[in-house]
Amino acid sequence: MRLTIPLLAAALGLCAAPAFAADGKQLYLDNCAACHQPTGKGIDGAFPALAASKVVQGDPKEPIIRVLKGRGGMPAFSTELTDLEIAKVLTYARVTWGNKGKPVQPTQVTALRVGAKGPTVKPALAH
Template sequence: MKHVVIQAALAAMLAASACATALAQEGGDGKSLFLKNCAACHQPSAKGIPGAFPALAESRFVQGQGSEVAGVLLKGRGGMPDFSESLSDREIAAVLTFVRANFGNRAAGLSEAEVGALRAALGVEPFGSAVMSNKH
């Protein structure tokens, strides 16, 4: 009986691990963060709107230096607002990892630590330290 319980527990752990791996490959929360925060402008297909919002799909910029792409989310650029007060370093890393690995892009993801280090280097306030805002 004890052997059967151990086998069932191992099977459950393997299934949970496979599910987590599948979510990570699909973008997990990076995908949902993209849909919630980026898709309205850049479109769910990431193809953007010519003349208004740049395409993120098959983008040389998106696939370039991770620090440059993360810098846009932390400080904004052109008409794009910054997300430094509305997304944590983990969330910025997740959405960038998702976008850099999907839509025809093939670039390495970013870690929470990399985004945090960039936030500090750029002098952007730590997430959660700003007064509540209704920016996004």
């Protein structure tokens, strides 16, 4: 049976999600868990929950911009994390704790990073 290129690309994308999420777990624990908690439940009144979050699971543009630029008490990670790392950590948050978001691709982060105003940014690195 022959797979068409779009079908093959979709299949490969589905396979990449678990790998991205696994890599993103450590990035999440290192950069996000102190505030949003390892459970993704946040701290009521201080740090929002990522588990069951419509923002986290919805259009990836909003969480990508929040990670790049920061928001409220959340620091900007544009100089700390590469596009690949941001894609991995957001994919982890979007598919963990019962969340049902789609994986984030590094190219999505790159496109928004270019348009984001703010501090000098760290380019994506291949890992």
